[in-house]
Amino acid sequence: MAHLNPHTAAIFSPSMARAAASTAKDWSFVDNWLARQFPGGRSPPVFERNNDTLRVLLALASANEAADEERQRIGRLEAGALRDLEQQDRNRRDNDKNDQGEASINTTKLHDTRDAILAAVNDGLSREGRVALDTMATLAVEGGIAFATPTNLGQQMVEMAGKVGELEQTEGRVQVLARFLGAEALMIERLREDLETSHYRPGTDLAKQNLEMQRKIKTMAARLPDLRDKVTFLASSVGNMASPTIEQVRQEEEAYLTLLARKKELDSQIKVFQGLPPDTDQARQELESLRSELRRMTQRRDAVFEGLVERETPRKPTR
Template sequence: MSHLPPNAAIFSPSVARAAASAAKDWSFIDTWLSKKFQGRKPPPFERNPDTLRALLAVANANEAADEERTLVAKLESDTLREIQQQQQHQREVENPADAARQAILTSLEENLSREGRTALESMASVSVNLGMAFATPADLGQRMVALAAQASELEQMQARVAVLSRYVENEVRSVQELAKELKGEQYRPASHLAKQNLEMQRKIKSIAAKLPELRDKVTALASSVGMPNPTVEQVRQEEQAYLDLLAQKKELDAQVKAFQGLPPDTDQARQELEALRTELRRVTQRRDAVFEGLVERETPKKPSRPQ
């Protein structure tokens, strides 16, 4: 009835039957779409007779395909069950011991208590998870111990990684604080540095422009004067002469040091030198007198002979 206006009145029984059939079909389509979309809302579409016919055709085809797939799956399951039964019967015929063992195991499994069945299922689940086809309790125990050791190593590695992560985070925070500090006013360049930089660049450009001219002048001067080309023997001789001059300078410095403190005038220096000589003679005479007195005092006197 989507093709009819909302306020249209229905007077014909055939139209009423068609409307009821369409409503039933739309209800089937809505149910089918909700199953296919699994609770999600299907995308919006126009509800008209053409869309209804197309959706009914798709739904019928899908239902038919599902029925065929169900029949095929049931047929395959029945065939597989028959093949397994035939193989079981063949094994029982070929190997009675295996058949008896299988029967005993089946009987044991059927007569297990609830705790035993739970333990058996747990062992089977652990074996499947560990990838062990024929697992024994000892093998399971060894694998469990190995897994526990591996889990302990992983926990230690996780702890070390956590410590390293905290260290990296602290370093990142330190670097961020340092970067924030470097962006502060304290580390901003002075305002006159830009002008000074431009001035230095202008000077460098001017000097660089003069370099070719200076190189030409140096080349011309070298060609006109002639650059010396000394040999090793000449260098050695010059070095020896320099060392001789240094030794002579040291001797002259020692001689000049003896006259250090004298006035620069020659006459005054001579007078001061004579005064020093007179003082030296006086001190020498006093030394001799003191020495003679010490000798007379220390010399033993001879006893006088009686007359």
């Protein structure tokens, strides 16, 4: 019943009493859920305990509990799947131990057969074929290709050619940068030598600039305590200001939008007078000139219109 006004009289309607009891039960559920989610936190403030907030919090709590249940189900399924995988892994290791002896024998036979096939192929190749095969093998090893095919090797060669081109361009850029840095270093070295010679003389206004800089430093140093006091005062003023409420923010936003609409209206009115001189008399003269031009254009339009009407009006034949 925390959402009700404490000064409200007792509720005599049974339906209102049931609704109030249901609302109190919902708020109790929401408060308990918030306490579980945020240990040590506070309940919603009094001005937020309304029907809209209650409806949103109930929906959020329901969605959160549904998500927790879904996550728990997924966790149980993943744990069961992990146990099954571990059991399968143990079974596989047991089978591997039993088959290890047979596999070693089969592996030895396979190696012997492979060596015999490779020796036969090597003996049957010509000199050019043997060179080509060695080249392809070397390229496959250098490129890290496990199962080399002509397509894979060709693609590897194209990629290597592209990388070589990129490296050449990078080398050219580095050389240009090195030349630029060398020229800058040479210029700095010459400047250093000029400064160390006895012929160098500083600018004539250097002493004046030094005095001016010292004067500015002293002026800013004298203003520094005052600025610190202002910063401290503003910090304390901001700290003492109360936090704005949602209603105040809404009112300020409405006032801002009203002022913005008024500004747009005034801008549209001022745009009409854009281009007029700032002096009142000159502006009035220019306005009168524009009015005279408007009258001349209106008279010209009327004359053209009358001539057009006379020209297009059919004439009755004379008898």
